[in-house]
Structures are given as C-alpha cells and as structure tokens.
Amino acid sequence: MSDFFAFVRDHADKLLEQTLTHIGLTFVSLLLALLIGVPLGILISRKRKLASSVLGVAGVLQTVPSVALLGFLIPLLGIGVGPALVALFLYALLPIIRNTYVGITEVSPLTKEAARGVGMTDNQVLTKVELPLALPVIFAGVRTATVINVGVATLAAYVAAGGLGEFIFSGIALSNVNMMLAGAIPAALLAIGFDFGLARLQNLSAKKMRVGALAFVILVPFLSAFYLLPGRQDKLIAGFAHEFYGRSDGYPGLQKIYGLSLRPRLIDQNLMYEAIHKKQVDIISGYSTDGRIKAFDLLVLTDNRHAFPPYDAAPVVRQVTLDRYPELGPTLNLLAGKLTDSVMTDLNYRADYLHQSPERIATDFLKKGGLYQVPKSGDRPQTVVMGSKVFTEQYILAEIYRQLIEGKTQLRVVTKTGLGGTQICFDALRTGAIDFYPEYTGTGLLVVLQPPAEELKKLPMQPDSVYTFVKQQFLEKYQLVWQKPLGFNNSYCLMIRREQARQLGIRSIENLVQYLKK
Amino acid sequence: MIEIQDLVKRFGSHTAVDNVSLSIGQGETLVLLGTSGCGKTTTLKMVNRLIEPSSGAIRVNGVDVRQQDGPTLRRRIGYVIQDGGLFPHYTIAEAIATVPKLLNWESTAIQERSRELIDKLQLPETVLLRYPAELSGGQRQRVGLARALAAKPPVVLMDEPFGALDPFTRRHVRRELFGLNELKETTVVLVTHDVSEALELANRIVLMDQGKIVQVGTPTELQKNPANEFVRDFLDI
Numbered sequence: 144m145s146d147f148f149a150f151v152r153d154h155a156d157k158l159l160e161q162t163l164t165h166i167g168l169t170f171v172s173l174l175l176a177l178l179i180g181v182p183l184g185i186l187i188s189r190k191r192k193l194a195s196s197v198l199g200v201a202g203v204l205q206t207v208p209s210v211a212l213l214g215f216l217i218p219l220l221g222i223g224v225g226p227a228l229v230a231l232f233l234y235a236l237l238p239i240i241r242n243t244y245v246g247i248t249e250v251s252p253l254t255k256e257a258a259r260g261v262g263m264t265d266n267q268v269l270t271k272v273e274l275p276l277a278l279p280v281i282f283a284g285v286r287t288a289t290v291i292n293v294g295v296a297t298l299a300a301y302v303a304a305g306g307l308g309e310f311i312f313s314g315i316a317l318s319n320v321n322m323m324l325a326g327a328i329p330a331a332l333l334a335i336g337f338d339f340g341l342a343r344l345q346n347l348s349a350k351k352m353r354v355g356a357l358a359f360v361i362l363v364p365f366l367s368a369f370y371l372l373p374g375r376q377d378k379l380i381a382g383f384a385h386e387f388y389g390r391s392d393g394y395p396g397l398q399k400i401y402g403l404s405l406r407p408r409l410i411d412q413n414l415m416y417e418a419i420h421k422k423q424v425d426i427i428s429g430y431s432t433d434g435r436i437k438a439f440d441l442l443v444l445t446d447n448r449h450a451f452p453p454y455d456a457a458p459v460v461r462q463v464t465l466d467r468y469p470e471l472g473p474t475l476n477l478l479a480g481k482l483t484d485s486v487m488t489d490l491n492y493r494a495d496y497l498h499q500s501p502e503r504i505a506t507d508f509l510k511k512g513g514l515y516q517v518p519k520s521g522d523r524p525q526t527v528v529m530g531s532k533v534f535t536e537q538y539i540l541a542e543i544y545r546q547l548i549e550g551k552t553q554l555r556v557v558t559k560t561g562l563g564g565t566q567i568c569f570d571a572l573r574t575g576a577i578d579f580y581p582e583y584t585g586t587g588l589l590v591v592l593q594p595p596a597e598e599l600k601k602l603p604m605q606p607d608s609v610y611t612f613v614k615q616q617f618l619e620k621y622q623l624v625w626q627k628p629l630g631f632n633n634s635y636c637l638m639i640r641r642e643q644a645r646q647l648g649i650r651s652i653e654n655l656v657q658y659l660k661k
Numbered sequence: 662m663i664e665i666q667d668l669v670k671r672f673g674s675h676t677a678v679d680n681v682s683l684s685i686g687q688g689e690t691l692v693l694l695g696t697s698g699c700g701k702t703t704t705l706k707m708v709n710r711l712i713e714p715s716s717g718a719i720r721v722n723g724v725d726v727r728q729q730d731g732p733t734l735r736r737r738i739g740y741v742i743q744d745g746g747l748f749p750h751y752t753i754a755e756a757i758a759t760v761p762k763l764l765n766w767e768s769t770a771i772q773e774r775s776r777e778l779i780d781k782l783q784l785p786e787t788v789l790l791r792y793p794a795e796l797s798g799g800q801r802q803r804v805g806l807a808r809a810l811a812a813k814p815p816v817v818l819m820d821e822p823f824g825a826l827d828p829f830t831r832r833h834v835r836r837e838l839f840g841l842n843e844l845k846e847t848t849v850v851l852v853t854h855d856v857s858e859a860l861e862l863a864n865r866i867v868l869m870d871q872g873k874i875v876q877v878g879t880p881t882e883l884q885k886n887p888a889n890e891f892v893r894d895f896l897d898i
Binding site for chain 2: 259
C-alpha cells in the first residue's frame with residue numbers, strides 16, 4: 144500500500160494531467176451528446192414513427208464493444224482525440240435520446256391537454272411543461288451517460304488520446320499493480336463522484352432542479368475545457384506502446400543511454416503502425432522484424448549504443464529430448480543463421496499483408512534454402528511436442544520447424560501453438576508439456592532469468608555475450624539447451640518513415656537525438 | 662354567445678359528432694350530457710379548437726373560431742378539466758398566473774387578480790406557494806377553476822370538472838363554485854355523465870347519444886317531457 148502512495152506521489156503531475164484529460168474527454172463528449180441527443184429525443188417524441196428506428200440505431204451503437212468501435216473509427220478519423228471523442232459521444236447518445244424521449248412521452252396526457260387548453264403554443268407546451276417535467280428522467284440519462292463515459296474514456300489511452308487509461312494499460316502491460324491502481328482508482332472515484340453529484344442534483348425539488356440543470360449546463364463546457372489545455376509539442380511526435388513506455392529496456396533505457404527526451408503519446412501497439420503510416424505520429428516503438436516495417440516502408444533506427452538488449456531467436460530444447468532423439472539437435476541447427484532480419488521481416492509481411500498461410504510461407508522458405516524434403520511415409524511412433532507464442536512470427540517458425548523435422552527425420556511433430564506469454568511457454572517446457580519452442584535471448588535474460596541489477600550491469604548488451612550468458616544459465620539451472628541462433632534479432636527498436644528519414648538525414652537514434660536538440 | 666352549426670367530426674370511418682347545431686346565450690350554463698363516447702367531449706373540444714371539426718362552423722361572440730389561431734383563441738376561453746389539470750411543477754400562484762402571463766399582463770395586475778380569486782374561492786393564502794400534490798382534491802379543483810377564470814374569459818369550458826372527487830366533496834365544491842358571481846356572468850359549457858350534476862347546474866341540458874343531439878331543454882322540460890324512451894331511461898324517470 145505504501146508503494147502505491149509512493150507511486151502516486153512520484154507521478155502526481157502526470158496523474159493530475161491524466162485526470163484532467165479524462166474529465167475533459169468525458170464532458171466534451173457528453174456535451175456533444177446533449178447537443179445532439181436532446182433535440183433528437185424531442186424530435187422522436189413528436190414523430191413517434193421515427194422513435195423505434197432512432198432508438199434502434201442508437202441501441203445498436205451502444206452494443207458495439209468499445210475496442211471494436213475504436214478500431215472501426217481509426218481508419219476514418221486517425222488516432223488521438225477524434226476517434227475517442229466520437230466513440231464516447233456515440234455511447235452517451237442512447238441514454239440521452241432515450242431518456243429525453245421517455246421523459247417527454249411519460250408526461251401525463253391530461254397535463255399536456257391542459258397546457259394546450261390554457262392557450263400554450265406547441266413550443267410553450269414543450270419548454271414550460273414537457274421539458275421541466277421530463278427533466279428528472281433526462282437527468283437520469285445524463286447520469287448514466289456520464290458514468291459510462293468515465294469508464295469508456297479509459298480506452299482513449301489505446302488511441303493516444305490520453306486519460307487515466309494510460310496508467311491502467313501501462314500497468315497491465317508491465318504487470319505493475321501500483322501503476323494500474325493509480326489509474327483505476329481515480330477513474331472509479333470520478334465515476335462515483337459524478338454519479339453521486341448528479342444524483343444529488345436529480346433529487347432536488349422541481350425549482351432547484353431547474354437552477355441545478357442550468358448550472359450543470361454551464362459547468363459542462365468548463366469541465367470540457369480541461370481537454371483543451373495546451374500541451375508542449377515536439378518537433379517529431381512519438382507514439383509509443385504502453386509497455387515500451389514503461390519497461391526499463393524500452394523508453395527509460397533510451398532516456399538514460401541517449402538522453403532522448405520526448406513527450407510520447409501512448410497508443411495501442413497494433414494501432415501504432417497505422418498511426419505512423421497515416422503521418423499522425425513520426426516515431427514509433429516496435430519490433431525489428433515486424434512485417435509492417437516492409438508494408439509501410441519504415442526505417443529501423445540503428446542502436447549503436449545498444450540501449451535495446453538483443454533478442455536473438457533460437458530454439459530452446461529440453462536436454463532429455465536431445466538425448467532421446469539425437470537427430471533432433473542437428474536438424475534444428477540446419478536453420479542457424481538462415482533467417483536474417485530482412486528474411487524474417489519478409490516472412491512476417493507475407494503472413495500479415497499478403498495473407499499467405501504459414502504452411503505455404505514455410506514451404507517456400509525451405510524450398511528456397513534447399514532444406515525442403517517431402518516427408519517419407521511410414522509409421523512415426525516417436526513424437527516431439529513443439530510450443531509457440533501467440534503471434535505471427537512464432538506461428539511461421541513453428542510451421543518451418545514442423546516441415547523441416549518431418550522432412551529430415553522420422554519424428555512426428557505435434558505443435559501446441561497459442562501458448563500465451565513467455566511464462567506459460569517456459570513453464571510448459573520446464574515441466575515437459577512441450578519439448579522445445581523458439582525463444583529470444585533478451586526475453587530469456589530479462590523475463591526468465593532476471594539476474595540482479597549489478598550482474599546485469601556487468602553484462603555487455605551485445606548479441607554474443609547475451610547468448611552465451613543465457614545458454615550457460617539455462618543449461619545449469621533448468622537443463623534446457625539453447626540451439627544455434629536463427630540469425631534475426633527481434634528486438635525493440637525505434638522506427639520512422641523512410642521518406643522522412645531521408646529528408647531529415649536521420650539513420651540512427653543518435654541522429655534523432657541530435658535533430659531534436661537542434 | 663356561442664353558435665354551433667352543422668358540426669361534424671369523423672375519426673376515420675367513425676362519426677363521433679354527427680350534425681350538431683346549438684346556440685348558447687351569454688351567461689348561460691349549458692350542460693352536455695350523455696354516456697362515454699356519445700360525442701359530448703369532442704363537441705366541447707371543437708369549441709376551443711383542441712379538436713378541428715370535419716365540417717360545420719363554430720362562432721364565439723360572432724367570430725368564427727377558425728379565423729384565429731388555436732393558442733390565441735384558447736387564451737380567451739377558460740378551460741377546466743378533471744382534477745384541475747394542474748401542472749405538477751407549478752406552484753398554485755404560478756398556476757393561477759398561467760394565462761395572464763401568456764397574455765403578458767403586468768405582474769402587479771397578476772398578483773392582484775390572484776389574491777382576488779383565492780379570496781373568492783375561499784382558499785388560504787398560504788396555498789399560493791404550495792404545489793398541487795400538497796393540496797386536497799377539492800382544493801385542486803378550485804385552483805383549476807381559478808386558473809380558468811384568471812384572465813376573465815367570457816366563456817369557460819369544463820370537461821368532467823368534478824370527475825376526480827368523491828360524491829360528497831363533489832356536491833359541496835360544485836355548489837360553492839357555481840354560487841360564485843363571477844361564474845354566473847360567464848358562459849359555461851360543461852360536459853358530464855352525471856345526471857344529478859346536470860340537473861343541478863344547467864340552465865339547459867343537451868342530451869347526446871351516438872354523436873347526435875337527442876333532446877335540448879331546461880332540466881324541468883327534460884324531466885317533464887322526455888322526447889323518447891332513451892331520455893326517460895337516461896334520466897331514470
């Protein structure tokens with residue numbers, strides 16, 4: 144608990160900024176929803192035939208999962224405030240339209256008739272009788288919409304629109320409970336606070352309520368204004384994944400080693416590429432073999448000072464399996480050095496952008512390298528179980544290994560793809576649930592071994608030294624053998640659009656830092 | 662004061678009011694009597710254009726009601742409905758001031774008139790700041806009438822005004838209200854299905870059935886010379 148307060152204290156300015164952004168997002172969208180929703184509710188209370196279709200459409204929008212809605216809006220509106228506000232606006236719309244409609248239609252017909260009977264015009268009936276009487280119901284709708292929006296606004300952090308979601312999602316990505324709570328608790332308090340405040344307003348007597356509603360209407364643009372507070376702008380805009388932003392070998396490492404200083408926007412890692420492609424950001428974090436580097440013509444900045452630990456891929460095999468099937472080790476090592484960065488990027492590109500199946504990609508690759516062999520028929524009583532993590536590169540590697548082993552040996556390969564994260568794969572390997580899987584040296588070092596800080600400081604972050612270190616440690620501690628590296632290094636990297644890189648003359652992270660300082 | 666000529670109202674294929682003609686004199690209290698669905702309320706609402714006739718004409722004070730727009734017309738015709746038809750969010754003072762305000766009266770004139778009415782209707786002055794829900798049924802009915810009379814309209818239309826009251830209060834309230842001088846000078850058209858109410862209040866009764874007028878006459882005439890079996894039956898003689 145004291146950790147949590149320490150975290151909040153250390154990040155108070157960031158927390159305040161996120162909270163204000165969060166409030167701003169909530170109320171800008173609420174204001175838009177009020178401006179559109181209330182007139183629409185009034186309209187359908189007049190033209191009842193429209194009611195079911197309008198409420199139907201708003202209802203359908205409400206059921207679209209928020210992440211999906213954001214995903215759908217990004218191609219149309221890009222990243223940042225646009226899609227976040229539109230999504231929030233759409234979610235707030237239904238409760239406001241519906242409650243306006245219900246509030247007005249539920250005013251007793253006798254009262255409405257009396258209002259017309261004493262000589263009120265249609266507009267007077269609306270403003271003097273129907274709306275005041277519907278006000279508590281409309282307010283209940285506003286209350287619902289506000290609470291929904293406080294919740295959904297956390298997702299704004301996916302699309303670089305800020306808010307308390309930044310701490311929540313970074314916290315989840317980094318398994319940092321304090322960070323997560325520093326976002327989640329204020330978000331919950333905001334929801335409870337607004338709900339309570341609006342409930343108080345809703346329970347006021349008719350006259351005070353009208354005053355309260357007026358005060359609220361005046362207050363909303365003020366609260367919205369939080370969002371418009373100007374922020375500092377960098378020469379180049381960075382969009383980083385939450386995990387990269389928080390991990391010590393990510394952005395903090397860059398700050399330490401290169402003195403890089405940016406005000407990055409945090410964004411979901413899958414949307415990052417789309418954002419740089421659409422020129423909404425100029426620098427993104429990513430992985431050096433991602434197929435999108437090729438698809439979007441991006442340049443990976445060289446990391447001369449080795450701020451990013453190497454992530455050389457190699458199969459990790461149980462010692463007992465190697466002993467039992469002596470042919471397995473040499474077969475796996477047939478691939479050593481064959482998969483360079485550019486080859487792997489290309490394979491990923493084929494899967495993600497050309498939508499080729501992993502089978503076909505694997506076969507093509509093996510044929511090209513002269514490693515493909517049609518599996519011999521006959522019984523295969525001996526089985527090796529291979530695991531893989533859940534992303535494209537690992538699916539492709541799994542398929543390459545399967546075809547290679549079944550072509551070159553009489554072993555049967557059973558694949559268990561879809562083992563969530565590193566921890567799951569590693570545990571499966573150690574307990575013998577699988578016999579081998581492709582792992583990355585940096586992950587082995589920082590996630591599995593987690594050596595103490597002093598020891599880590601002594602270790603040079605060079606591919607060879609890290610490989611030697613993890614190979615030796617894995618064998619000693621777990622009787623697991625790292626085979627020869629495949630040749631590519633899927634490490635963290637910074638990338639910018641190739642075209643912009645050429646214009647600005649930036650090729651490395653050092654260049655970037657110099658350019659920003661100019 | 663009110664001339665109704667060949668008035669017809671059709672809702673789709675159903676004829677709610679079928680060729681009704683009537684003449685109502687100044688200061689007269691005319692009661693439209695009949696079963697539910699006989700067309701009496703529809704007839705009443707066509708007088709202040711809450712419902713538009715299919716054909717026929719209505720003149721109030723010699724002017725065709727269709728020559729003026731609905732709201733303007735209605736501001737000069739008092740309108741009382743069941744339970745007063747008060748707005749739940751208006752205080753009694755605001756309720757009484759409704760029509761004078763729509764007519765842009767001076768606020769001092771409005772206040773003066775409100776006091777006068779409260780006084781005449783024997784309501785305590787403290788009710789002025791109360792809301793309808795805080796009043797008894799009888800009090801609400803009086804406020805409903807005060808609202809209708811506030812702008813001193815020459816004509817007041819009443820649609821089952823005492824319908825929400827228990828029989829005892831009903832007798833009491835209506836005797837009291839119709840004893841007011843203010844109402845005696847006003848032309849009143851009242852809709853009811855309550856025979857005793859009609860007999861007690863009406864200068865003339867119009868008995869309606871299936872959209873048509875069955876008989877028009879003073880209470881005594883109807884009782885003494887019922888036009889047919891229906892009238893006899895309805896009045897229970």
